[in-house]
Amino acid sequence: MKQPEPRLLARFCRVAARVWLGIREWCGDAAYERYVKSRRRRACAATVLTPEEFYVEQLEKRYSRVNRCC
Amino acid sequence: MKRLGAIGIWAVIAIGGALALGKIALYRGEAINATWFVVAAVCCFLVAYRLYSAFISAKLLALDDTRATPAERLDDGRDFVPTNKWVLFGHHFAAIAGPGPLVGPTLAAQFGYLPGTLWLIAGSAFAGCVQDFIILFCSIRRDGKTLGEMARDEVSKRGGFIAQIAVLAIMIILLGVVALVIVNALKSSPWATFTLAMTIPIALLLGVYLRYLRPGRVLEASLIGVALVLFVVVAGQWVADSPAWAHVFTLSGVALALAIMAYGFAASALPVWLLLAPRDYLSAFIKAGAIFSLAAGILIVRPDVHMPALTKFVDGTGPVFAGKIFPFCFITIACGAISGFHSLISSGTTPKMIEREGHARFIGYGAMLLESFVGVMAMVAACAMQPGVYFAINSPPAIVGAPGDAATATISSWGYPVDTATMANLAHAVGEQTLFNRTGGAPSLAVGMAQIFSHTIGGERLLSIWYHFAIMFEALFILTVLDAGTRVGRFMVQELAGRVWKPLGRTGWMPGILFSSALIVGAWGYFLYQGVIDPLGGINSLWPLFGIANQLLAAVALVVATTILMKMGKLRWIWVTLIPTAWLVTITMTASWQKIFDPSPRMGFLAAANAMAAQLAAGKIPAAKIVETQRLIFNQRLDAVVTVVLAGMILVLLVEALIQWSAILSKRKAAVLHESPYVASRWAAGAEGD
Numbered sequence: 023m024k025q026p027e028p029r030l031l032a033r034f035c036r037v038a039a040r041v042w043l044g045i046r047e048w049c050g051d052a053a054y055e056r057y058v059k060s061r062r063r064r065a066c067a068a069t070v071l072t073p074e075e076f077y078v079e080q081l082e083k084r085y086s087r088v089n090r091c092c
Numbered sequence: 093m094k095r096l097g098a099i100g101i102w103a104v105i106a107i108g109g110a111l112a113l114g115k116i117a118l119y120r121g122e123a124i125n126a127t128w129f130v131v132a133a134v135c136c137f138l139v140a141y142r143l144y145s146a147f148i149s150a151k152l153l154a155l156d157d158t159r160a161t162p163a164e165r166l167d168d169g170r171d172f173v174p175t176n177k178w179v180l181f182g183h184h185f186a187a188i189a190g191p192g193p194l195v196g197p198t199l200a201a202q203f204g205y206l207p208g209t210l211w212l213i214a215g216s217a218f219a220g221c222v223q224d225f226i227i228l229f230c231s232i233r234r235d236g237k238t239l240g241e242m243a244r245d246e247v248s249k250r251g252g253f254i255a256q257i258a259v260l261a262i263m264i265i266l267l268g269v270v271a272l273v274i275v276n277a278l279k280s281s282p283w284a285t286f287t288l289a290m291t292i293p294i295a296l297l298l299g300v301y302l303r304y305l306r307p308g309r310v311l312e313a314s315l316i317g318v319a320l321v322l323f324v325v326v327a328g329q330w331v332a333d334s335p336a337w338a339h340v341f342t343l344s345g346v347a348l349a350l351a352i353m354a355y356g357f358a359a360s361a362l363p364v365w366l367l368l369a370p371r372d373y374l375s376a377f378i379k380a381g382a383i384f385s386l387a388a389g390i391l392i393v394r395p396d397v398h399m400p401a402l403t404k405f406v407d408g409t410g411p412v413f414a415g416k417i418f419p420f421c422f423i424t425i426a427c428g429a430i431s432g433f434h435s436l437i438s439s440g441t442t443p444k445m446i447e448r449e450g451h452a453r454f455i456g457y458g459a460m461l462l463e464s465f466v467g468v469m470a471m472v473a474a475c476a477m478q479p480g481v482y483f484a485i486n487s488p489p490a491i492v493g494a495p496g497d498a499a500t501a502t503i504s505s506w507g508y509p510v511d512t513a514t515m516a517n518l519a520h521a522v523g524e525q526t527l528f529n530r531t532g533g534a535p536s537l538a539v540g541m542a543q544i545f546s547h548t549i550g551g552e553r554l555l556s557i558w559y560h561f562a563i564m565f566e567a568l569f570i571l572t573v574l575d576a577g578t579r580v581g582r583f584m585v586q587e588l589a590g591r592v593w594k595p596l597g598r599t600g601w602m603p604g605i606l607f608s609s610a611l612i613v614g615a616w617g618y619f620l621y622q623g624v625i626d627p628l629g630g631i632n633s634l635w636p637l638f639g640i641a642n643q644l645l646a647a648v649a650l651v652v653a654t655t656i657l658m659k660m661g662k663l664r665w666i667w668v669t670l671i672p673t674a675w676l677v678t679i680t681m682t683a684s685w686q687k688i689f690d691p692s693p694r695m696g697f698l699a700a701a702n703a704m705a706a707q708l709a710a711g712k713i714p715a716a717k718i719v720e721t722q723r724l725i726f727n728q729r730l731d732a733v734v735t736v737v738l739a740g741m742i743l744v745l746l747v748e749a750l751i752q753w754s755a756i757l758s759k760r761k762a763a764v765l766h767e768s769p770y771v772a773s774r775w776a777a778g779a780e781g782d
Contacts, residue, residue, distance in 0.1 A: 048182040051311040060169025073307040081364045083171065086583050088436040090576040091190040092266050092427055092642065
């Protein structure tokens with residue numbers, strides 16, 4: 023059987039990885055990783071919340087304002 | 093050469109859209125294929141996006157990718173998070189897509205397929221998308237301020253206060269009406285009631301999993317939850333087939349209303365991670381899956397649309413709801429074409445996450461186009477069934493007669509043949525005891541969706557599973573609006589109550605939480621209860637009230653947008669928001685006037701109250717029904733007062749805005765914009781326009 027072109031395979035893997043990341047970001051799975059990155063970038067790692075704290079804080083904020091429509 | 097090619101492609105899309113639109117507008121045969129609807133909608137939306145939204149971006153808003161957005165300037169990884177535009181599009185669409193675009197077009201199908209379809213396409217392109225896009229832009233330029241804050245800053249303090257009160261009032265009506273849609277869908281249906289009830293323990297399980305076992309692992313938890321929900325959809329059949337269990341889950345309208353109120357109270361008062369959030373995750377995945385499946389199903393099955401282009405009910409005598417095509421087609425469609433509620437999302441979370449100003453076009457305008465496309469698909473699903481069946485499902489017995497031969501005889505006499513055996517067979521096929529008098533739009537949409545799904549996968553054997561999947565999808569969708577809305581309403585009540593007595597404003601104080609939750613649930617619960625006991629099915633009076641409220645909020649948003657554009661000096665293009673504003677004010681004021689003062693008891697709230705009061709005075713009401721009749725009279729008068737208050741609020745806001753506009757135009761007042769100062773974007777060098 024003919025093997026797929028290595029460049030084509032690499033491109034497919036890149037696209038699949040981006041789609042997977044997009045899905046994780048859309049549903050909130052990647053929110054904590056993003057938050058930690060942001061804190062590190064701003065050099066305030068000392069005040070980084072734990073995953074549990076971050077999850078509950080995010081939910082409290084999200085559901086205290088209109089976030090679902092009719 | 094490349095440019096010529098692009099012009100050629102867009103010309104083909106435009107001609108295709110015009111031909112398809114012409115076909116559905118002019119065809120008067122027995123049935124028309126749904127493909128024409130899909131082609132018309134897709135081509136018109138593509139052209140609207142390519143041309144009209146580009147025109148608004150360039151001429152009206154002058155979107156500037158060199159200007160840092162709030163997400164870039166204030167990036168904290170929590171509220172302000174620069175987000176990929178496709179991901180944010182998904183977030184924004186999930187937030188704006190609610191049950192309205194599914195239920196509204198289904199109800200408006202009583203006028204025929206044409207008026208609703210045309211308004212879904214034109215209304216979204218020229219009004220709904222414009223509102224979402226411009227409010228999103230305004231909020232981005234103001235660090236993500238809410239609609240109320242922008243109304244206060246840009247129109248007047250009173251305008252801001254009115255907008256805040258209008259949002260609360262509209263939310264209460266909205267929650268009452270959508271809850272009524274669920275009650276009517278679950279009434280006397282043990283299968284559907286069991287399925288929906290089981291989503292509560294599933295959500296609790298996911299809540300604990302996400303909080304303690306795998307914090308924040310939403311994807312895996314949601315997949316487990318979706319699998320469990322699909323299992324309970326199938327398991328519902330076993331419950332319905334077991335006489336003992338079926339009895340437990342066969343509930344009356346009043347019992348269901350009380351259960352839903354109890355649920356709303358619990359979701360508002362319990363910690364958000366326990367019930368509300370996990371249910372929302374479940375709903376988001378099922379919503380995305382069901383909408384995608386419906387689109388795919390319509391494209392694969394390409395069903396024929398049997399509903400005529402126009403029915404005789406354009407004259408206002410329709411059984412589903414009273415009112416002529418103008419203004420009630422527009423009021424009923426509501427969210428599918430333009431929704432005031434979207435302005436709350438466009439001025440809430442989304443502006444804090446947008447990476448570049450240029451993305452506002454794709455997210456604000458584009459997401460609303462997709463929402464409207466969902467509305468067109470709902471219209472197709474509702475119109476694909478035989479019109480007689482559609483009217484039998486959606487008509488209350490007070491209009492068509494008792495379920496069975498009386499109802500089918502009345503509906504057939506209108507020229508939409510249907511017989512009792514057909515209805516009985518259909519009810520049996522979808523696993524329901526009856527499909528007569530299932531007002532509210534959800535059951536008929538579920539029948540339409542199930543017919544499309546079953547033609548795609550499984551055939552007649554799976555019709556009942558697909559029907560209950562569709563009912564579960566709609567109900568889950570609505571419960572998510574209900575619980576999230578109740579919680580937000582609780583915060584609004586606490587904010588207002590805190591001005592009277594400070595402790596009530598503390599969002600962590602349990603007595604304050606319980607008090608405000610009870611107040612908000614009691615408020616929408618009252619509208620729900622009055623709908624449940626209404627002999628005309630409730631939807632007849634409450635859906636128009638919801639539509640009026642929703643469109644009034646859209647008018648508020650467009651007034652704010654017009655004021656801001658005027659201050660920006662965009663007078664030449666001000667018609668872009670001014671025409672939709674004038675249109676919305678016209679339809680809402682006409683509808684409000686007719687709902688209050690129309691002499692027909694089916695139409696006018698006061699006429700209905702007076703007719704019942706006259707019957708009561710003449711002693712024509714049996715003794716056992718006197719208390720109920722008095723309550724119905726009170727409810728009709730209350731609805732009239734609510735309509736007056738809503739219309740009054742928009743008129744006051746309009747006068748405030750007119751004073752402001754006159755002062756700006758006559759240069760008596762400086763046009764001061766409350767935008768955040770310009771800061772250059774770090775990403776400007778690599779900025780790509782849309």
